[in-house]
Amino acid sequence: MGVFPEDYVIHVSYLMRLWVAEGFLKPIIPKSLEEVAKKYLEDLIDRNLIMIRDRSYSGELKTCSIHDLIRDLIVRKAQEEKFLHVLNQKVEISPEIIKNQRHLSIHGEIRDVGDMYDSTVRSLLYLEDSLLSINICFPLLRVLDACNITFSTFPIEIVQLVNLRYIALIYTGKRKIPASISKLCNLQTLIVFRRLWYGKVGVLYLPSEILKMPQLRHLLFEQGLLPCPSDAGNGNLQTLTGVIDFRCTEEALGRIPNLKTLGISYRFGSRRKCLENLVNLHQLETLKCYFVPEYWYHFVPLAVDLAFPPNLKKLTLSGCRISWKNMSTFGSLPNLEVLKLKDFDFEDSIWKTKEGEFRKLKFLHIRSNNLEFWEVEETHLPSLQCPSLVHCPRLKCIPSEIGEIPTLQVIALFQCELSVVTSAYSIQEEQQDLGNDGLQGKSSLGHKTILSEEDLPSKLTFKQGDVCSLQRHNVFSL
The missing domain is CATH 3.80.10 (Leucine-rich repeat, LRR (right-handed beta-alpha superhelix))
Incomplete structure (x- = not known):
């Protein structure tokens, strides 16, 4: 918790993914590692070590924070034991400062990182905006969160860091993520956004090899085109969001059978086929589906017989048309707790x-x-x-x-x-x-x-x- 700046609002989903990637958790059968992380977080809250900032209407924790005094104690003790070093000034990172550190958290701008191939740093987190670039040269690195830094191209050196479990970054260059990313056999979380020079979100082309990565649990994009792999898929994948024009064929969904969260969008003119196959995702709990119109108030009609997975708890639909009489499609879901109908057109x-x-x-x-x-x-x-x-x-x-x-x-x-x-x-x-x-x-x-x-x-x-x-x-x- 000491990696976060003072008064930082921490998203619970982000925190739990970090804990899993860092290897802080031991599996408890039959629970998933995310469920174990949630239990530990609730225990810390019960001990008044972590404060709840916000809950969803379904009762789930959304954001939390830590008291400044507790944070100061954590940082001081962690730095004494060379477990964590926090940089919050515009200073050069020297080998003497971080050579034996395991975790490095950077708050604010720093100078360029030199070559540190003998460093023991396991995690590198940039938690405040920076316009400066970095060299990724930590051979033991497990966690890289660089979403507050914009790379000009996809940093290809990442594929050499075989210990990586968590990657989050933004870049502005070519559209395609290299297929060589599949070399990262330990990767659990991949978060990649592509920004164009004028701030607009750019389409990101994803290699089919991504879905073959054995340990991958969470894939998050904004506009990612993902082809269906021709052979084996990923039974560990739990989160897939920001995918556009995804064809939900039985074959494609059969390769990600344990998905719990799915976020997809369809551009005007794309082939919005096979949505009825979503009912086969028996573990799915959260679904967000957006239809982008050709022009304002041009809505896509939903099929009358469209069915959703029975375990669904949260459903968001946007840009659709349906009759109020067919609201039973949603009302019959036995576990539905959150329903969001955005930019929705009803026939009645x-x-x-x-x-x-x-x-x-x-x-x-x-x-x-x-x-x-x-x-x-x-x-x-x-x-x-x-x-x-x-x-x-x-x-x-x-x-x-x-x-x-x-x-x-x-x-x-x-x-x-x-x-x-x-x-x-x-x-x-x-x-x-x-x-x-x-x-x-x-x-x-x-x-x-x-x-x-x-x-x-x-x-x-x-x-x-x-x-x-x-x-x-x-x-x-x-």
């Missing part, structure tokens, strides 16, 4: 929820230009904690029955009409009259809404553009 203007669907849904996010009426009963959506409605300009109001859901905590509204905000306020006020003071609301009025004092209930005192929190009969501007 009325959504009527049904009994027995969305039994475990906790967070519902809808961004739709044509939703007008939402009808729900208090026994529907029995686990809902937060409905989030974004840019629903035709929606008239939130049904009062939403307030009767016992698990409800927050109503979030962004760029919705005043009548919707008023209905949310009424729900809160009604619940407070019944003794439920826990319900909160968040609202941001869009730029198209023209407000005057006469338009607002007497207790609402915010102005156009304010982000507000409805709490205890008042609206406070944040």
